[in-house]
Every structure is written in C-alpha cells, then in structure tokens.
Amino acid sequence: MNESDGKRRLPRYDEAALAYEHPLYKTLLAAPGLSVSVAPLDLLLSWGTMNSLWVFPMATSCCGIELMSAAASRVDLDRMGTIVRATPRQADVMVVAGTITVKMAPRVKLLWDQMPEPKWCIAMGSCAISGDFYRELYSVVPGIDTFLPVDVYIPGCPPNPEALMHGLLRLQEKVKLARAGQLVAKEYPPNRLDITKPSIARLSDPARDPALSAAQEKSAGEATATDESDERGGGNASAVEPFAAETTSTDVEALLRELGVTEFPKDGAPIVPVEQHVTLARRLRAMNYRIFVHVVATHFPEKTGAKAAPERFEVAYALRSVGSGSKIASWRLSLATGQAAPTLVGVFAGADWQEREQFDLVGVRFDGHPDLRRIMMPGNWEGHPLRKDYPADKACTPWR
Amino acid sequence: MNGLVHGAVYGGVIASVLLTTIAFGIWFERKFAGRMQSRLGPTIVGPFGLLQSVADVVKLLQKEDIVPRDADRPLFDLAPVLAALFSLGVAAVVPFSPTIIASDLDVGVLYILAVGGLMVIPTFMAGWASNNKFALIGGMRAIAQSVSYGVPLVLAVLVPVILSGTLSVSGIVTYQANHHWFLTWPVFIGVPAFAIYYMAMLAESNRIPFDIPEAESELVAGVTTEYTGAKFTLFYMAEYVHTLVGSAVGAALFLGGWDGPFAPGLHWMVLKTLVLFTVVYWVRWSLLRLRSDQLMVLCWKWLTPIGVLLVLGAAAWVQFVPGGFQ
Secondary structure: OOOOOOOOOOOHHHHHOOOOOOOOHHHHHHOOOOOOOHHHHHHHHHHHOOOOOOOEEEEEOHHEEEHHHHHHHOOOHHHHHOOEOOHHHHHOOEEOOOEEEOOOOOHHHHHHHHHHOOOOEEEEHHHHHHEEEEEEOOOOOOHHHOOOOOOOOEOOOOOHHHHHHHHHHHHHHHHHHHOOOOOOOOOOOHHHHHHOOOOOOOOOOOOOOOHHHHHHHHHHHOOOOOOOOOOOOOOOOOOOOOOOOOOOOOOOHHHHHOOOOOOOOOOOOOOOOOOHHHHHHHHHOOOOOOEEEEEEEEOOOOHHHHEEEEOOEEEEEEEEEOOOOOOEEEEEEEEOOOOEEEEEOOOOOHHHHHHHHHHOOOOEEOOOOOOOOOOOOOOOOOOOOOOOOOOOOOOOOOOO | OHHHHHHHHHHHHHHHHHHHHHHHHHHHHHHHHHOOOOOOOOOOOOOOOOHHHHHHHHHHHHHHOOOOOOOOHHHHHHHHHHHHHHHHHHHHHHOOOOOOOOOOOOOHHHHHHHHOOOOOHHHHHHHOOOHHHHHHHHHHHHHHHHHHHHHHHHHHHHHHHHHHEEEEOHHHHHHHHHHOOOOOOOHHHHHHHHHHHHHHHHHOOOOOOOOOOOOOOHHHHHOOOOOHHHHHHHHHHHHHHHHHHHHHHHHHOOOOOOOOOOOOOHHHHHHHHHHHHHHHHHHOOOOOOOOOHHHHHHHHHHHHHHHHHHHHHHHHHHOOOOOOOO
C-alpha cells in the first residue's frame, strides 16, 4: 500500500495485488526445500478453482432472466460445477447482469468487497459493459469497469444463456493461465466503445486518478448513510385539516369560476391562481374527488426572441372521484422561478411522496410539506435531473 | 484400554468412510436434483462429474478467510468445528454390522438424542457470533425449531426402546434380527413412529421442508451467511453428515439395521441407510419450505399427540399382547 503521496492507493485496484494467494500457500512457497513440489500442487489448486466457480448473481434487469435460465435445464451451469450462492461470502464470481444506476453502484461495490479472494467479475450484457443506450443518462453508470475490475465481458442485449456459459469457460481459461503464471491477454471491452469515452476513466486505465477510486470507496461505505443528508423543508402539515362540508354539486367548472378562473383552454387543464390552490383541492374533496392521482411538474426554460418568456414551472394536479361515474378533475399551477407551491399533504396524505418526487427531480418546492427530502436520487445528488437545463452527461462524482 | 483402542480405530475408520461417502453423496444429490429438474447435473469434472465435490473442497480451502470486524471471534471460529464434531459423534453408537460399532453403549439411544440435540448449539453460536442480522434470525429460528421437533423425536425413538426393552442401539437391532423389524410389526405402531422419526430427523438436520434456519430466499444463507472458505466447508459437511447419520440411526431403530438375508450385515445396513438418505433428497427437491409457525403447528398439534399415543400403544402392546416382549 503506497501512502507516501498522501492519497490512499487501494490495493484491490492494483493489478499486482489482484493475484491473491492463500497465506498457507505463501508459507509453503517460503519454506526451503518445499517449493520444488509446488508445480503439481498448482495444477491441483487451479483445477479445483476452475471447476467450482460459484456465482453471485448481481442481477438487476433483463440479463438476470438469462442468468436464471442458464442455471435451468437447457444450458445447466451445474454441469461445469457452477452453482448460484445467495451470499457474497461464499461466491467466487460476481456476474453483474443489468443496468447499474448511480444509486445502485455503491451497493454493488459493497457486495463486491464482501466477496472473499480470489474473486472474479463478469460484466454480462451491454448495460453492464458500457451503459449501452442508457449511457448518457444522468443516473446510469457508464460501464461497471469504472469501479469494478472486470475479468470477462459478455456482449449482448441480453446475451443468451449459451453466451454466459461461453463467458464462464473463458473465465476458466483465464484462471488456469493466471495460476500457471502465463501472461493473460488483457480483456478489453469491444472496440466500438472507444468511439465515446466514458466520463470517468476505467479501472484498467493507467491514467486513472487514484483519488477517484478512493472517493468511490468512501461513497460505497456511505451508501445508505447519505440518503438522510438532504435538507428538510420545515412546516407541519401532518395534522389533516377538517374537510369542508360535503356537497352534492358536481359542477367543477362553476367551482373554478367561483375561485377566479376565467380561461378554460381546450388542450389542457385550467391554470388556477396559487392562492386558491388549497381551497380548490379541499372543495373538490368535498365534492367526492377523493383519490389523489398525480402531481407532475414541468420545467419551461427562459425563451428569447419573438416568443420571449421568463423561466417558469408548471405543476399539474389530477384528482379522481370515487363511486360510479368516476370523473377526473385536473388543474395547473404556473410558478415563477423560486416560487413555491402550497403543499396538498394536509388534504391528501397520498401527496406526500409524489411531491417529494417532483421536488427531487424538478426542484419545485412545496410550502408546508412536512418532510421535503430527495426520494429517488441519492441524498448527496447535486441539481434536479428533469430540468431542461440539466446537462445530459452531468458529472455526478464519483460514479460518473 | 482395550475399549479405547477399539473405539479410536473403529471411530476413525467410520468417520473417514462417512466423510468419503459425503463427498460422493453431495455429487449424488446434485445429479439427483438435476435429473428431477430435467437437467444433467455435474458431468464435466471427472468421469460422470464424480470429482465435483473434490474440486469444490479444493476451491473452498483456497478461499480467503473473512471474519467480520464485529464478530465474536472465539465463538465464530468454534461453531463450525463443533458442528462437525457433533454430527460425526452420533455415529459412534450406530452398529453398521454385528461387529462394526465404535462404542456399544448401554444407553446408546440416550446418547444419540443428547449429541444429536446438541447440533442446535453450533447453529445458534454461528448465528450469534456472526453479528449479522440474517445469521441471528437464522439462529433464533433454529432454537425455536429445535424446541418443536425435539419432543416428537424423543417420543418416536421411545417406541423401539419400549418394544425391545433396551436402550442400547445394537440391542435394539439384535432384537429386531431375532423377531421382526419394527417397521413391519407391529405395523400400526412402527410405521407412524418411523414417519415421525423421519420428519423430526429432517428438521434436526435442517433439510427442506424444514430448512427454516437457512431459508435462502429470505435469509441470504441463514446462519452461514458470514462464513467463507474452510469454515463454510465444515458447516456444509456437518449438515450432510448429520443427514447421513440420521438416516443410519433410522435404519437401525426401525428397519432392522444390519439384519437381512443372503448378504453380510454391513451390506444391508449401508443399503438401508443410503435408501433413507436418497429419500431425504427426494423430499428436498419436491417440497416447499414450511413457515416457522406451520412447523410448530405440525410438531405440537399433530406429531406430539400422535407420538404420545404411539408410546402408550407400544407400552400396551408389550404388556398385553402375548409374545410382545421377551
């Protein structure tokens, strides 16, 4: 471990440190006179390792289905002694099958670290190799080799079970050659991937900054801790307000006119003044619109030129009435930059997480929300990804 | 002194043979499971995949030995060793032929119940010492389970003891050789008693449908979640040895042990043991896992009352049926 430059160089990323040897084996090598008998022992050891590669299934999407069917009757990985273990402590090969998101990556890293040496990693499918067509997405890691030392790449979308078996056979070959001390041709992802470079250097890249690996290590350790770190919006809407008296009226349009709405566009819901928002929701609830269907926020960036307009946010709400002849009532709020919408948590408890989601992804604030934290993105995320001005390949360190 | 040498030699030989049998027993199980699921099972390593378990052990012994930082180190290290010891220990009083027995204890049945019952201790030790939530839940379930299956197990084992009038396992087998196997006569006592014994044995060795402490789909790998390499190997072997020895005890107590025509006693004992061993896997790959509460309902509401009835029935049989007890 080289700590002279002040940065902790992680040994597990070091190519030389990857060749793990059992302490007993090292003792054997060191003992004088015994080392002559090592060659047949080596044969035995590599034979055992090759023929008993137990898989840890890191399956997140459709590749996982292929991984499952590879263990079933047509391909039957058990033929070559490969079984699936549910615990990382007893597995030898981590098969990453599926898209790995930025939020998932620390967990994958944690599970990888929990596997005992010697261990190998297989990137199964194009998402695990490079992120595939999600690679430019803000929340997807562009290839797991940006944080895991991948031994074998299995291209395909998804690769079929036979391809997985072929990958395992290649891994066997690699294990055998590595034990025999022969230099193994390094595995590289398909050349096509060089057309677009990943936004961070791969583990095998010699120019990679060791500080990045250290930051990933730290982030993996705090995978769950960071989720609580985001600010909370104050306010207390936990006490549900008393409902307005039930009415038999079903005329939503009359209600909207009463609340000061004059325009009823044909291609969308009417825009309601912000100050009338909660009143409208309560009146509608009294009119049997009891199901909170959704709240969706949209970002409209500033426009210049002939259609010049300042930046604004639109928040659309929809309610549904219960019973026969169910109807939907919907309306919009139009908010300027920095303007907050009054929360509906006091009227509909179901609005809680949905408003959090809109806050997380678009950045609209909800006044009086009891617990306004991020819900989808990691707690230490910067920015709001569904804003139009959010860069597509925004660097979210340390995973992108 | 003579007994000590006899015990050491026979015990050593029996233990070695058992462990070798286990290596091929695991291969056999994987082949068997494969055939049941229209697969092939191991085929590549050695002829017919016979060396699969050897490769597994060679690999497992090479793995890094991880002990969690907050684990209770002495307990964590001791648990797999105790598991292996206790599971092999039961074999000491099992007669594999009229002469092949490590120690012909007069209270052999008591010894079997005591040492077999101890198996829950290493299981719970492992669960506690790992300092892992899944392992701890697994250990807790193991305790709950042992309390449940212990009573019907004892009741079922009491039946051959009452019928033969001895606590010695070889005595029970000799009685069956002189009279009749308890499975065949009295059939209305022997068959249900054997069924109860078999179910309790499955529960004691944590086999499906009673593998509640392991429960892969709920608890990762249950009590063995944190174990790697050599220690996991010990646990893995102990589980299979326990199943094998449990089958041997069942064969001795209910199926007449080494008694049988045309062939030496050892052949019959091995045959009967392996048949029971195979049925364990047949059950394992056919049934689903019970929930903890379902197991308790089964043990307390059904097996225990039936066991009590069987013990009373056996006592009545001995007392009132002419020739029932010599």
